[in-house]
Amino acid sequence: MxxxxxxxxxxxxxxxxxxxxxxxxxxxxxxxxxxQLVVLPETATSGLPFADRAExxxxxxxxxxxxxxxxxxxxxxRDAVLVVGFAELGGSDADPAGDRPIFNSAALFDxxxxxxxxxxxxxxxxxxxxxxxxxxxxxxxDTALGRIGVAxxxxxxxxxxxxxMALAGADVLAVPTAxxxxxxxxxxxxxxxxxxxxxxxVNRMAIATCDRTGSTRGQxxxxxxxxxxxxxxxxxxxxxxxxxxxxxxxxxxRDKTLTPLAHLFDDRRPELYAEVAALTRREASGPDEPAGPxxxxxxx
Amino acid sequence: MxxxxxxxxxxxxxxxxxxxxxxxxxxxxxxxxxxQLVVLPETATSGLPFADRAExxxxxxxxxxxxxxxxxxxxxxRDAVLVVGFAELGGSDADPAGDRPIFNSAALFDxxxxxxxxxxxxxxxxxxxxxxxxxxxxxxxDTALGRIGVAxxxxxxxxxxxxxMALAGADVLAVPTAxxxxxxxxxxxxxxxxxxxxxxxVNRMAIATCDRTGSTRGQxxxxxxxxxxxxxxxxxxxxxxxxxxxxxxxxxxRDKTLTPLAHLFDDRRPELYAEVAALTRREASGPDEPAGPxxxxxxx
Numbered sequence: 001m002x003x004x005x006x007x008x009x010x011x012x013x014x015x016x017x018x019x020x021x022x023x024x025x026x027x028x029x030x031x032x033x034x035x036q037l038v039v040l041p042e043t044a045t046s047g048l049p050f051a052d053r054a055e056x057x058x059x060x061x062x063x064x065x066x067x068x069x070x071x072x073x074x075x076x077x078r079d080a081v082l083v084v085g086f087a088e089l090g091g092s093d094a095d096p097a098g099d100r101p102i103f104n105s106a107a108l109f110d111x112x113x114x115x116x117x118x119x120x121x122x123x124x125x126x127x128x129x130x131x132x133x134x135x136x137x138x139x140x141x142d143t144a145l146g147r148i149g150v151a152x153x154x155x156x157x158x159x160x161x162x163x164x165m166a167l168a169g170a171d172v173l174a175v176p177t178a179x180x181x182x183x184x185x186x187x188x189x190x191x192x193x194x195x196x197x198x199x200x201x202v203n204r205m206a207i208a209t210c211d212r213t214g215s216t217r218g219q220x221x222x223x224x225x226x227x228x229x230x231x232x233x234x235x236x237x238x239x240x241x242x243x244x245x246x247x248x249x250x251x252x253x254r255d256k257t258l259t260p261l262a263h264l265f266d267d268r269r270p271e272l273y274a275e276v277a278a279l280t281r282r283e284a285s286g287p288d289e290p291a292g293p294x295x296x297x298x299x300x
Numbered sequence: 301m302x303x304x305x306x307x308x309x310x311x312x313x314x315x316x317x318x319x320x321x322x323x324x325x326x327x328x329x330x331x332x333x334x335x336q337l338v339v340l341p342e343t344a345t346s347g348l349p350f351a352d353r354a355e356x357x358x359x360x361x362x363x364x365x366x367x368x369x370x371x372x373x374x375x376x377x378r379d380a381v382l383v384v385g386f387a388e389l390g391g392s393d394a395d396p397a398g399d400r401p402i403f404n405s406a407a408l409f410d411x412x413x414x415x416x417x418x419x420x421x422x423x424x425x426x427x428x429x430x431x432x433x434x435x436x437x438x439x440x441x442d443t444a445l446g447r448i449g450v451a452x453x454x455x456x457x458x459x460x461x462x463x464x465m466a467l468a469g470a471d472v473l474a475v476p477t478a479x480x481x482x483x484x485x486x487x488x489x490x491x492x493x494x495x496x497x498x499x500x501x502v503n504r505m506a507i508a509t510c511d512r513t514g515s516t517r518g519q520x521x522x523x524x525x526x527x528x529x530x531x532x533x534x535x536x537x538x539x540x541x542x543x544x545x546x547x548x549x550x551x552x553x554r555d556k557t558l559t560p561l562a563h564l565f566d567d568r569r570p571e572l573y574a575e576v577a578a579l580t581r582r583e584a585s586g587p588d589e590p591a592g593p594x595x596x597x598x599x600x
Contacts, residue, residue, distance in 0.1 A: 158568060162459075201494065259425045272461070
């Protein structure tokens with residue numbers, strides 16, 4: 001069993017030092033309490049949305065920022081993993097500041113130190129005004145705990161992406177998020193949680209999301225932190241301390257057998273998905289364009 | 301608005317004539333009550349599981365079976381659509397019966413008659429012992445009500461498939477099902493419904509499932525019939541009459557805009573999914589094979 005802790009945080013605008021210290025403290029406390037995989041929110045140091053590019057630049061961290069060293073220290077030498085989201089300053093110090101890209105990134109640390117940084121590839125809404133999209137697919141890290149995929153927030157609303165990560169061998173996705181509150185029926189979870197549960201279920205892969213709480217400049221956050229097991233069901237929601245903790249058997253993700261005659265991956269028909277995709281309507285088509293004849297595929 | 305009715309049925313083993321008559325009656329009643337899109341269960345005439353191949357053969361219908369004509373009459377000349385699942389006898393009458401394939405099929409009828417038959421491509425479990433898998437992708441039919449995709453049961457647990465159908469322009473999926481009862485937390489819907497809700501939400505596409513009720517040879521069915529709107533939320537569950545009825549605005553499915561800067565389809569990064577897929581672990585690998593170096597994709 002793997003003890004997973006997702007520590008949701010309230011992130012203050014324009015306070016990267018304070019946010020960074022609170023993130024470090026939360027991760028340290030979780031590890032001290034026995035957590036093996038610790039997930040912190042998206043943009044845990046910078047917050048979102050930004051007032052302007054100057055604020056974004058001022059809160060963006062280079063990969064060699066001392067704060068990343070402090071995060072590394074939280075798990076160094078342990079069979080533990082920390083995943084944390086932050087605004088990353090790209091480019092080189094020789095570049096004019098105005099030209100330097102900022103990425104919405106997440107770093108994964110394990111006992112050996114910084115293993116890698118993923119730059120969010122599906123930027124949500126106004127993030128596109130401040131961040132450059134990542135050009136590399138979400139990584140799957142082989143760790144002492146198992147194979148941990150890293151994706152960020154809106155990323156996991158693309159089922160092709162979560163499927164791809166499962167096919168690449170992920171046992172669990174660590175997903176820093178910042179989910180804005182959206183309308184949903186009172187008796188239903190937030191839509192992002194429904195989507196995460198389905199992604200876990202159809203891929204038999206755990207998903208650990210860590211959200212933000214509170215509000216920023218009028219934007220309320222859902223506090224939608226959840227640990228979902230490889231069976232697709234909720235294993236933990238946050239307690240009053242804003243930490244969701246669950247013991248999850250990640251080894252279950254290694255076997256995709258449903259019955260002796262059914263298998264989550266072997267039952268796929270990729271050649272058919274490609275064929276349907278070939279029927280894809282032209283991207284530029286308006287909402288009222290009639291369907292082309294290729295859309296209809298009768299067999300009689 | 302489109303009035304959708306899903307009429308779940310208890311299907312009796314080895315009684316294709318009786319089951320067929322009950323299916324016709326249910327569809328006729330739904331249309332008489334004003335339904336425009338009517339969905340009936342998977343294998344509505346044959347039932348499942350079969351005792352043996354002889355039973356399967358005896359209950360399989362050729363596409364020119366008079367029962368299909370009766371189903372066509374239910375909606376002929378109307379702006380209405382009927383989707384119904386049945387065991388389909390393939391091959392030719394000149395073939396030895398032992399050689400003829402049987403398909404788990406669904407037919408779509410509209411005012412003009414039989415529009416097409418889809419043969420299930422993702423066969424569940426012991427279905428593989430009796431049915432041949434379809435070789436053509438699920439169709440999307442352009443109808444007076446909008447673009448209606450047809451998939452069957454286990455099909456929609458493959459997110460690549462539902463995504464492909466949305467990209468092919470489907471406004472709604474009509475999904476005959478036969479969902480066996482599986483363990484799930486008491487406060488959660490069945491897993492298939494979670495998966496369907498997520499598929500609707502991430503694609504902004506309605507999904508109308510029609511399940512079986514009761515039990516067959518010890519197999520209990522969930523009665524998991526549900527109409528889900530393009531927003532991903534439940535629009536209707538079955539009443540005491542086993543019919544789920546909802547008015548759904550299918551035109552919402554035509555616009556995938558989430559915000560002025562976010563779009564369900566335009567925000568996709570297909571080149572990255574292909575890149576992750578290239579990291580796919582060898583299909584024959586056992587559960588304990590260590591990850592290859594290609595699995596890890598650090599950016600530092």
